Amino acid sequence: MASATLIPAASKLILSSSSSTRSFPRLSPFSNASLPCRHRSVLFAAKRAAGDAGNRSSTACAAVGTAASEVEPKRKSSFELQTLTTWLLKQEQAGSIDAELTIVLSSISMACKQIASLVQRAGISNLTGVQGAVNVQGEDQKKLDVVSNEVFSNCLRSSGRTGIIASEEEDVPVAVEESYSGNYIVVFDPLDGSSNIDAAVSTGSIFGIYSPNDECLADVGDDETLGQVAQKCVVNVCQPGNNLLAAGYCMYSSSVIFVLTVGKGVYVFTLDPLYGEFVLTQEDVKIPPAGKIYAFNEGNYLLWDDKLRAYMDSLKDPGPSGKPYSARYIGSLVGDFHRTLLYGGIYGYPRDKKSKNGKLRLLYECAPMSFIVEQAGGKGSDGHQRILDIQPQEIHQRVPLFIGSVEEVEKLEKFLA
Secondary structure, eight states: OOOOOOOOTTOOEEEEOSSOEEEEOOSOTTOOOOOOTTHHHHHHHHHHHHSBTTBOOOOOOOOOOOHHHHSOOOOOOTTOOOBHHHHHHHHHHTTSSOHHHHHHHHHHHHHHHHHHHHHHTTTTTTOOSEEEEEOTTSOEEEHHHHHHHHHHHHHHHHHTOEEEEEETTSSSOEEOTTOOSOOEEEEEEEEETGGGGGGTOOEEEEEEEEOOOSSOOSOOOTTOOSOHHHHHHHHHHOOOGGGOSEEEEEEESSSEEEEEESSSOEEEEEEETTTTEEEEEEOSOOOOSOOSEEEOOGGGGGGSOHHHHHHHHHHHOOTTTTOOOEEOOOSOHHHHHHHHHHHOOEEEEOOOSSOBTBSSBIIIIIHHHHHHHHHTTOEEESSSSBGGGOOOSSTTOBOOEEEEOHHHHHHHHHHHO
């Protein structure tokens, strides 16, 4: 007969015999004590009671499993959904964001739902075409540009947690007098790619959120000039992307996709029309380190400088592999960026002879997108320096943008150096 052995704390006793197997949970799985020798007599007595006199089978004390292995992992229900609201609450519980920021992000998601509905019904509701006005950048405003800006602004105001809002469609940032706590600074492009609206091509909304600031709490009326209060707003809004607390975008396409980062990875939510909720569909998204897709408006090729043209020619060279890069260009930053985020590659809007600093705005587009791509392991650059390091000099400042996989952006920087 095998002698009994001392059993580790995180174990239980098994009595083996030819006729039965009986378990003796004499110790808690979490106990620090070893099995006392006096317990051996219990085992032998039990063996005699259960065993056959003619078959003297051996009894052995064995250590089976640990506390961790005994607990089966919880199976996830196929019907379990994690909505954006639930995810935000979990981030709040983990200390990643506070309750005020949770409310701001919830109000932005509501604005995106409303804009998604407007975009889908644009042709029916007569919201296609030009509004007739020109925005501060000298661009013709589409009807949906104006409506989307109103929707975004109203949702942020009603949250009561925003101190300053700055829109690409507005001349100056606006202090929100309805705010009673939080006072977050929110910058946004209410409808990026609006030139594609009439053709029902992908469009999107982009936003970035900066730390609260209490220096700008009064609204600027329509008849007022850019006075002292408005100047404080401009100063507070003109922060480098390094100061961003959260950023994201919502893409209105075959699905409505809400992409968000609060500085701890990138998460993707898809609007479920059945429930009217954004549902988590991708966690901690990482952009591939390299890719074979580029997105540039090559119609401006002859307006680019020689170094950029040399880079573009290198992408079209099949090389030893015999396969050049593939060109994919939608003309909507959100659409092109989202594809690049998932598949890898590079998106670029460079400076040219017509646009000395490119056409994309640092505050509303470049900084939020660069913050997202860096959280996904990618890179955002103006060709010479990191986008998030650039200190804005004005609220509608434009910069060149090259964004995507690290290897692809660094390859371009070598050509432009």
